[in-house]
Amino acid sequence: MTKKDVFVLQDILLSNAQAAAAIRRELESRGILAVNLLSSPGAGKTTLLEALTDRLKGRARMAVIEGDIETERDAERIRARGVPAWQITTGGACHLEAKMVGKVLPSVPTDIDFLFIENVGNLVCPAGYDLGERLRVVLLSSPEGDDKPKKYPKAFATANVLVLSKSDLRPHVSFDVEKARAEALSLNPKLEVFVVSSVTGEGLDDLVAFLFRVRGEIAARA
Amino acid sequence: MTKKDVFVLQDILLSNAQAAAAIRRELESRGILAVNLLSSPGAGKTTLLEALTDRLKGRARMAVIEGDIETERDAERIRARGVPAWQITTGGACHLEAKMVGKVLPSVPTDIDFLFIENVGNLVCPAGYDLGERLRVVLLSSPEGDDKPKKYPKAFATANVLVLSKSDLRPHVSFDVEKARAEALSLNPKLEVFVVSSVTGEGLDDLVAFLFRVRGEIAARA
Numbered sequence: 001m002t003k004k005d006v007f008v009l010q011d012i013l014l015s016n017a018q019a020a021a022a023i024r025r026e027l028e029s030r031g032i033l034a035v036n037l038l039s040s041p042g043a044g045k046t047t048l049l050e051a052l053t054d055r056l057k058g059r060a061r062m063a064v065i066e067g068d069i070e071t072e073r074d075a076e077r078i079r080a081r082g083v084p085a086w087q088i089t090t091g092g093a094c095h096l097e098a099k100m101v102g103k104v105l106p107s108v109p110t111d112i113d114f115l116f117i118e119n120v121g122n123l124v125c126p127a128g129y130d131l132g133e134r135l136r137v138v139l140l141s142s143p144e145g146d147d148k149p150k151k152y153p154k155a156f157a158t159a160n161v162l163v164l165s166k167s168d169l170r171p172h173v174s175f176d177v178e179k180a181r182a183e184a185l186s187l188n189p190k191l192e193v194f195v196v197s198s199v200t201g202e203g204l205d206d207l208v209a210f211l212f213r214v215r216g217e218i219a220a221r222a
Numbered sequence: 223m224t225k226k227d228v229f230v231l232q233d234i235l236l237s238n239a240q241a242a243a244a245i246r247r248e249l250e251s252r253g254i255l256a257v258n259l260l261s262s263p264g265a266g267k268t269t270l271l272e273a274l275t276d277r278l279k280g281r282a283r284m285a286v287i288e289g290d291i292e293t294e295r296d297a298e299r300i301r302a303r304g305v306p307a308w309q310i311t312t313g314g315a316c317h318l319e320a321k322m323v324g325k326v327l328p329s330v331p332t333d334i335d336f337l338f339i340e341n342v343g344n345l346v347c348p349a350g351y352d353l354g355e356r357l358r359v360v361l362l363s364s365p366e367g368d369d370k371p372k373k374y375p376k377a378f379a380t381a382n383v384l385v386l387s388k389s390d391l392r393p394h395v396s397f398d399v400e401k402a403r404a405e406a407l408s409l410n411p412k413l414e415v416f417v418v419s420s421v422t423g424e425g426l427d428d429l430v431a432f433l434f435r436v437r438g439e440i441a442a443r444a
Contacts, residue, residue, distance in 0.1 A: 040262045041345050042366025094346040123263050124316040143365035144264025
């Protein structure tokens, strides 16, 4: 297979599923692990990406696509750490779609190991849109409450990974980790669950090791 | 004006705007203040309603309509405090619509003072749907971060009231009240802003006094 040195995803008439499949093929053929981050607003997606940036520095190359309704704020936070980042502003739309990602992809370097896509902060609508990711990561922060999986089931049912974020705030809120984990697993027994604090660093090593393992599987097939 | 003793909103073919207008007319003709609560998942809408239930007990009659994608959990929490509550489960839809409220309304007692409608936890989509409320209250909790108003502008631009919730967690998170307030007011200079903790009670008296004042204005015109 010959690989051009830019991503080529020109057919904007593709359906979301077709566009997502094309993105996944293109990324995986290059050994890139694409991760779609999904959560409520303020559950800590960007802060987790900042922490991952620090942990991956010198060990892997990464890029970030940020989705927001308005503002470049999240992309600026990532760029401030020396990582290339592109902001998609949806102008009102409540989720990213694969075609939005496809339009940005030709700008993204092809020699990266990880492509993180931070979705619009919304625990509902993004769950319906495949972006071509290999891993869908849903974050649930401890201040949000342990009752959320069954109230917002699709995000948890369609994810590969659950990050129980902001674990450092648990002493100050009512959040039962085992209850949240069990409820999420009842919706999706295959979920990989990590209890993480981007502030204290809890759980980050395990999450990074997992990301490297999945990336290694993709690279081995590429 | 004669008032039947049940709400009558039968025409399910009305547009959302028409249905909302009919609901508003019907409620306000009875002197009822309708409040639409809108926020991210886990920003504290139900907990605020529980706190308001306690504060209004013996002073006013209230009812609650709960919106969720799945589960009766929130309605059960309200009923446990002796307040009538109806659960609308949207079965996947990311927001309430006026017609959903209109279908529940015939079950709601007509001799109440306050009707609280808790929307699906979503800071994006519910902002586009008038439910017939007189007051739209958006909650922003301190763990979510003070950068949210401009990232999710429609919710803040269309609300009447901003509740900066979970103020008790401020010592443990990075949240600048004045920055959040100023940014929200830049989107919507008419916002009434309350800094509230449903745990410590901070700000609840002011919020309740405001609700009684608006309810009094409606009752005076009914």
